[in-house]
Amino acid sequence: METIKIGVVGLGTVGTGVVKMLQAHQEKISEITGRKLELACVVVHNLKKHEQVDLGDVQMTDQIATLLDDPSIQIMVEVMGSIHPAKEYITQALQAGKHVVTANKDLIAQYGRELVQIARENHRDLFYEASVAGGIPILRTIDNSFAADRIQRVMGIVNGTTNYIMTQMLTKHWSYDQALSSAQDLGFAESDPTNDVEGLDAAFKMIILTQFAFGMSLSLDHVQVQGITKISPEDIAEAHQLGYTIKLLGIAEEIDDRIAVSVGPVLVSDQHPLATVQNENNAVMVTGTAVGNTMFYGPGAGELPTANSVLSDITTVAKNIALNTTGNTFNSYRQETVLATPEDVVYPHFIALKMRDVPGMMMKLTAIMTRAEVSFSRIIQNQLGDGNARVVIITHAMNDQQLADITREIGEQENMQLLASYKVLKNA
Template sequence: MKEIQIGMMGLGTVGSGVLKMIQDNEDKISNITGCRLHVKTIVVHNTSKHRNVSLNDTYLTSNFDELLNDPDIPIVVEVMGGIHPTNERISALLKKGKHVVTANKDLIATNGPALSQLASRHGCDLMYEASVAGGIPILRTIANSFPADKIVEVKGIVNGTTNYILTKMSQDGVSYAAALKKAQDLGFAETDPTNDVAGFDAAYKMIILSQFSFGTRLTIDDLHIEGIQNISREDIQQAAAFGYTIKLVGISRLVGDKVFADVAPVLVPNGTPLATVNNERNAVMVTGQAVGDVLFYGPGAGGLPTANSVLSDIISVTKNLVLHTTGHLFNNYQQEFKSAAPEDVAYRYYLSLTMRDVPGEMMRLAKVFADIGAGFLQIVQTSATAKQARLAVVTHKMNQRQLAQLKAALDQNSNNSISLLAAYKVLPN
């Protein structure tokens, strides 16, 4: 039986999981592919560091050129992360005719199209299923199961760290700081959690999902991105009283012939599928014109779940090598992108406000809404002191231009008598 030599860059949690799964599932892999897989060389920063995985005869090196120039290695797995020098290394591997499997969402979201074209020019495969939603096989599913259906929206909870934090704030009533500390203690959050809690990790994943769903090439500048750092327990409790759960949700949808995409906290109606996705789990909902809503749910991170997606890509490349069908784009759906205008995108909004607890302030707020052509659906005074009241409002649908006008009007109100603390989209039932 033919043996395929594998190279790797990185041997952290995911890399160790890939190595272990190849070792543990040798018989099944060879049955499916007709080949044996063997990890020959792994490039790491520190070759003497202790690893919790059996290396057997796998060779560790800190010299990337040893991997690059080895003619016996046709497939390289990248799980080292980051954009530089990873981009340069993957480019060099593709130019050498080596096929690459990566879990690097940041790199694919920023340089994926260019790397894919480079791979195609050199007859190589570039696979990146594990870059979105960890163990959920969402990219290959969109590419293979929706080719004849028009996807009109893809949305989901695609960051396990923020979902864990919000779950703890909602179910246990703890503060943001306490929930973040717990996530860090459990390994769900990095020491510097900014990429997760500020929404950038989810935004990179939504860029990739948009590429597969709509053929668009978004950049990080095309998305409005808002994280979870400023979500208060008061708003979580009031959302629950209104019948909603606050989640960090990425949304990308067609608005006519344009695309709207963002990542932000939203109110999800209780009883709907996304509201039930808790802790570090992920879920992606794809809406097609023909099939309607389809939900994909599973682990969004972790060594073995992500390694499983990486290994599925390795097996796909192996099959292509056997069949001599390498060099095709993982995603070849492309069309011109136009960004939806602010007046084209409308949602109901949850607003959290404070105002002076004196006569006439509600009339002032009502006038601001009237001036922008918006209205209230629900309004509740949640607390009050001797001088100030806190309000929670759910609006009728209003577009993003109206929301911007509302924010500007409240920023300019005399004596700062009315302050907007938060404005979150409300998803429909």
């Protein structure tokens, strides 16, 4: 049986899982691919940090040239993270005639098109299933299983850190800071959690999902992003009182051949399947014209779930090598990118306000809503005990431009303060 040699760059959580699974599942992979996979080397940034790691006969080095300059290594697996030098390493590997598998969502979201072009020019494979939703094979599913369907919307919980935090705030009534601290203690959140809690991690994943589902290429500037740092226990309690759970959702939807992509807190009906996704788990719901709603659920991160997606890509590359069919693009769907306007994006909204509890204030609020041509669906008012009241509104469906008009007018009022504004999921 012919041997395919593999070099791994990075030995963190995911890299360690890839090495374990490569060594443990050799026999099964060989049966599937008709090739023996051999781990030739592991490249790390700091050798001293990994002195206690036993890789057997596998070479560990801090020199990327060891991998790039070895013509016998056919596949490079990049699991080091960050944009640089990962982009340069992948580029050099492709140009050196090596196939590449990566889990680097930030890199693929920002430079995926460029790297795909380099792979195509060099007739090499570039796969990145593990870049979105950890152990859920969502990219390959969209590419293969929905090839004949017209996708209308892709949405879901694509960041396990924020979902864990929101779960604890709901079920244990913790503050945001308490829930974040717990997530960090358990290893779900980094010491600097900015990318997760500000929605950037989810936004990069939605950019990749948008390319697969709609064939449109976006930059981060095209995504409306709001994190979870300003969500209060009061928001969560009042949403729950109204029959909703707040989730950080990524939503990509096609509206009259235009695309709208957002990441932010959304009120999801307690009866909706996404409301039941707890802790660090992820779920992606795909809506197609033919198939309707389908949901894919599983662990969104972690050593072995993510490594399993990496191994899936490695297996695909090995099959392509065996069949001499390498050089095909992971996803070849291409459409002109046309962005939706604020008037196109229509949702009901949850709006929380702090208002001076004096006569006439509710009439002022009603006048603001009337000028924006928006009506109330539900209203809750609670006294704050300092001469102010907290007013919570669920509106009927309105577009983003109407929301912007309402937000601007509220900001101009002396005794009225906007505390929160979140979408309410349609078709819940």
